[in-house]
Amino acid sequence: MPQNEHIELHRKRHGRRFDHYEKQQKKEGRLPHILSKKAQTLRGIKAKLYNKRRQNEKIQMKKTIKSHEEKETKQREEVPEGAVPAYLLDREKQSRAKVLSNTIKQKRKEKAGKWDVPIPKVKAVSEAEVFRVVQSGKRRKKVWKRLVTKPCFVGEGFTRKPPKFERFIRPMALRFTKAHVTHPELRATFQLPIIGVKKNPSSPLYTSLGVITKGTVLEVNVSELGMVTQGGKVVWGKYAQVTNHPENDGCINAVLLV
Amino acid sequence: MSSDKAILSQFQLENGALLGGPVEIPLIVNIRQLNSVANGLAQAQQTSTDSSEITPYSFYVDDIEIKESLEKYFEEQTNKQVFEKTLNITCVPKARFQVIPVERCTATIEGHLEAITALQFSPNGKLLASGSGDTTVRFWDLNTQTPFDEYGKAHRHWILCLNWAPNGKIVASSCKQGLIGLWVGATGKQCGTKLLSGHRQWINSLSWQPLHLNGSCRLLASGSKDTTIKIWDTHLFKAVLTLSGHTASVTCIKWGGQNLLYSASQDRTIKVWRTTDGVLCRTLDGHAHWVNTLALSTDYVLRTGAYEPSKESSNVDLDNFDDVTLQTMALERYEKVYNLFDANGGERLVSGSDDFTLYLWKPETDKKPLARMTGHQQLINDVKFSPDTRLLASASFDKSIKLWSSRTGAFLSTLRGHVQAVYQIAWSADSRLLVSGSADSTLKVWNIEKRCILFDLPGHADEIYAVDYSPDGQKVASGGKDKSLKLWRR
Numbered sequence: 001m002p003q004n005e006h007i008e009l010h011r012k013r014h015g016r017r018f019d020h021y022e023k024q025q026k027k028e029g030r031l032p033h034i035l036s037k038k039a040q041t042l043r044g045i046k047a048k049l050y051n052k053r054r055q056n057e058k059i060q061m062k063k064t065i066k067s068h069e070e071k072e073t074k075q076r077e078e079v080p081e082g083a084v085p086a087y088l089l090d091r092e093k094q095s096r097a098k099v100l101s102n103t104i105k106q107k108r109k110e111k112a113g114k115w116d117v118p119i120p121k122v123k124a125v126s127e128a129e130v131f132r133v134v135q136s137g138k139r140r141k142k143v144w145k146r147l148v149t150k151p152c153f154v155g156e157g158f159t160r161k162p163p164k165f166e167r168f169i170r171p172m173a174l175r176f177t178k179a180h181v182t183h184p185e186l187r188a189t190f191q192l193p194i195i196g197v198k199k200n201p202s203s204p205l206y207t208s209l210g211v212i213t214k215g216t217v218l219e220v221n222v223s224e225l226g227m228v229t230q231g232g233k234v235v236w237g238k239y240a241q242v243t244n245h246p247e248n249d250g251c252i253n254a255v256l257l258v
Numbered sequence: 259m260s261s262d263k264a265i266l267s268q269f270q271l272e273n274g275a276l277l278g279g280p281v282e283i284p285l286i287v288n289i290r291q292l293n294s295v296a297n298g299l300a301q302a303q304q305t306s307t308d309s310s311e312i313t314p315y316s317f318y319v320d321d322i323e324i325k326e327s328l329e330k331y332f333e334e335q336t337n338k339q340v341f342e343k344t345l346n347i348t349c350v351p352k353a354r355f356q357v358i359p360v361e362r363c364t365a366t367i368e369g370h371l372e373a374i375t376a377l378q379f380s381p382n383g384k385l386l387a388s389g390s391g392d393t394t395v396r397f398w399d400l401n402t403q404t405p406f407d408e409y410g411k412a413h414r415h416w417i418l419c420l421n422w423a424p425n426g427k428i429v430a431s432s433c434k435q436g437l438i439g440l441w442v443g444a445t446g447k448q449c450g451t452k453l454l455s456g457h458r459q460w461i462n463s464l465s466w467q468p469l470h471l472n473g474s475c476r477l478l479a480s481g482s483k484d485t486t487i488k489i490w491d492t493h494l495f496k497a498v499l500t501l502s503g504h505t506a507s508v509t510c511i512k513w514g515g516q517n518l519l520y521s522a523s524q525d526r527t528i529k530v531w532r533t534t535d536g537v538l539c540r541t542l543d544g545h546a547h548w549v550n551t552l553a554l555s556t557d558y559v560l561r562t563g564a565y566e567p568s569k570e571s572s573n574v575d576l577d578n579f580d581d582v583t584l585q586t587m588a589l590e591r592y593e594k595v596y597n598l599f600d601a602n603g604g605e606r607l608v609s610g611s612d613d614f615t616l617y618l619w620k621p622e623t624d625k626k627p628l629a630r631m632t633g634h635q636q637l638i639n640d641v642k643f644s645p646d647t648r649l650l651a652s653a654s655f656d657k658s659i660k661l662w663s664s665r666t667g668a669f670l671s672t673l674r675g676h677v678q679a680v681y682q683i684a685w686s687a688d689s690r691l692l693v694s695g696s697a698d699s700t701l702k703v704w705n706i707e708k709r710c711i712l713f714d715l716p717g718h719a720d721e722i723y724a725v726d727y728s729p730d731g732q733k734v735a736s737g738g739k740d741k742s743l744k745l746w747r748r
Contacts, residue, residue: 079392079414082391084416085375085723086418086509089483226545
C-alpha cells in the first residue's frame, strides 16, 4: 500500500513502460478466461458469493442491451379495445348485465323504503352534545331551558317566543341561511340559500328545531342553476345532504341529491 | 257553407315579402289550385331563369297548415270567420325534387378491424369516408361497394371525427391523441407526410371554413378536450390561431357563414368567436349542464358548397371549375338560405344539452336565446336542421326524436319507435325523410310530412354509432360497433 504519491510522481516525471498499453490490453483480453476458470473452480461459500455478484452483473448487462435494441426499432403502441365515438367518450356506459341487476336492486330498495343518499349512515348526535342547560329563576335553580350548541336554520320571519316561555334558545350566531352545495356530476360548487331542514337523521326533535349536523337533508333554492322540468317549469327547490361538521367548520357543505 | 263564398287573401313569403296583390279566392278551391295561383304570382313577380319549373308550396294561415281546402280549414276553426278582413296566407316552398326513400341494404362491407366511429359522404355524394377504432381512415367506392386499396394508416389511436372539405377533395380526420390527418378523397393517399399536432388531448370536433368565404378550402378549425380551439392552415400544415376561453372540454364547433365560429363546451356555455383575429364576440349562457351538440340553419348549404343536388341531372362537373367560380356558386346558394326567415337575413343556432333541453339562438345579434325547447326526458345527443331549414330534429337518449319548428322553436311532434338511445340522425336532401340510428342496432326512416315511421331497417349486429345521408339523397351509410359498414338504397 503506497504511502504518499511517489508512484504518481515517478509516472509524471518519467512516463510509463513502452509496452504498457499493449500489456494492459492483453491483460483485459485474458480476463474472461480467468473469470470463467474462477467460476468453475470456486467452491463453498466463496462460490456462492461470487455467483450472486456475477448474476447481478449479467442482469444489468442484459438490461442495457435491451434498451439499446429498443431505441433502434420503432414499436407501435397497443391500441386499446372498446372504441367509442366522440359523443360517448366522457360517459361511462354500464354493461348490459349490470343494468338488469341494478333495476332489480332498485325495486327491492323501493319496497323496503330505503332511499339513495350519499351518506346513508351517520353517527347519531346525543342530546347532551346538542343542548346545554341554561339556569333560570331568581336563585338559578330552575333548569328547564336549553341552549342549542349546533348550527341551525330558522325560517324567514322567525320571531322568538317571549323569553319567559322559551324552552329552546337558538342563538343568532349559530343561525345559517346559505349552504355551499356541490353538484355531483358537474363537480361545481354554488352558494345557495336554504329553504328548510327536511330531515335530521338523529332525531325528529332536531328536525323540528332546524338543527343542522352531518347527514342532515336540507332543501335548497336552486333557481340560480336554471334547471327545468320536462313540462318547461323551472325547478327551484332541491334536496341536498350535509357532508361536513358545520359546528366545527363554520360553514355548511352539502352535496345535491339529483 | 255555401259554395259561392269567397275570401280576399294576400299571399306572402315567410320573411314577410308579398307575392302580388290581394286576390279573391273561393273557399272550395283545393291545394293544387292554390299551388298554381301561387306559382303564377311568383313568376309574374320575378323573371327567374327556371320559370318553367313549378315549385310545390305548402300553405299556412297563422302557423296552421291548410291541408285540403280553405273550406275545411275554416270548418276546423272555432273562431268566427271574418270575411271582411284580408286573409294572410304564408307560402312555404317545398323542395322541387323528391327523394325516394331507402328500403334495403345493398351492401354489408367488412374492412375495419374495430368499431366504426365516424362516417361522412363527400359533398357531391360520390365518395364515402369512414374512421374507426382500429386507427384507420378508409374510403369506399360506391359503385362497386368495395373499399379502396389505399387507406389512411397514419393515426395511432381511435379516429373520433371526420369532415370533408366543402370542395369535396380533402378529408380531415382527428384521433384520440389530438392529431389531425389530411387525406385526398379520390385516391385515399395522405396529404403531406405528417399529422397536424398541437392539441394536448383528444379532438372532439372539426369544421372547415365555408366555400363561399374561401374557394381554396384552406382553413380548418378543431375543438378539443384540452379546452382550446385551434385554426389550422392546411396548405402550410401549421396552426394559425388558438382560441382559448372555455374552462372545460369543447364538445362541438361550427364555422358559420359569416366568418364566425361557434363553440359549445362542457362548461355550459357557447362562445362566438371572430375567426379573422380570434376575438371572442359573445358568450351564450343558459344551459344547466354540458352542451353536447350544435346545429346551424345553414349547415346543409355549408356542407355541400357549390354542389346543387337538384341540378344533378344537368351534368355539371364541378371539377372543371376553378376556385373563384366555385366560391361564387356557393355564395349564391348560401344567400338564398340566409335570407329565408328575416328580411335582413340571419343564421340560427340550436344547442342540445345534458340538461334535457335545447336552446334556439340568433348568435350574430343576440345574447339571449329565442326559445327554450323542453320535453326530452334524457340527454340530447344530436340535433339537425332540415336542409330547407324549416324543421329541427333532436335525438335523445330517451329513445325518442322530437320535431320542432325552427322559426319559433314550437314543438311539432315526437317520433317514437326506437327501444334504446337514439345516437345520430340525418335528413334527406328534400327534407321529407329523416333517418335515425340507435343503440338498439336498427335504423329507422321517418316520413316527416305524416310524422310517422316509414321503414324499419334492421341488420346491424350491434349498436350503430354513425349514420349519414348522401347529399343527393340516394344512399344512406351506417356503421357501428359490429365493424361492418352498411349501404342502403331504395
